[in-house]
Amino acid sequence: MTAKDESARRRYEHLVDRLEGLLRASLKPEYAGYYGQLILGAERLEELGDLQNVRRAAREAGSRLGWKTITRLVGGRLFVLDDREVPEEIEKRTGDATAKAVDQAWRENR
Numbered sequence: 001m002t003a004k005d006e007s008a009r010r011r012y013e014h015l016v017d018r019l020e021g022l023l024r025a026s027l028k029p030e031y032a033g034y035y036g037q038l039i040l041g042a043e044r045l046e047e048l049g050d051l052q053n054v055r056r057a058a059r060e061a062g063s064r065l066g067w068k069t070i071t072r073l074v075g076g077r078l079f080v081l082d083d084r085e086v087p088e089e090i091e092k093r094t095g096d097a098t099a100k101a102v103d104q105a106w107r108e109n110r
Contacts, residue, residue, distance in 0.1 A: 020061035036082035
């Protein structure tokens with residue numbers, strides 16, 4: 001492997017590690033690792049490098065977390081999402097949390 005190839009591999013691994021950290025930070029403990037998502041704006045994407053490389057690294061980072069990772073580019077933002085089927089218990093927990101938040105917002109805005 002040439003020095004150039006080795007340098008590119010190290011940069012890519014660093015990118016995967018960085019994205020994995022961002023994906024981990026997006027998780028809520030009460031959802032046991034499900035419902036992960038990360039939205040990277042245009043500035044952050046430019047900072048991270050080539051879009052195809054970032055998408056590939058994001059999929060690898062998600063895979064490390066056990067995600068079925070999908071990426072979507074919409075309006076200059078890259079959405080990185082966990083598309084796994086969510087267990088019923090976790091789905092109920094998120095539904096309860098959403099209902100509670102909606103009730104709270106409704107009471108505050110009356």
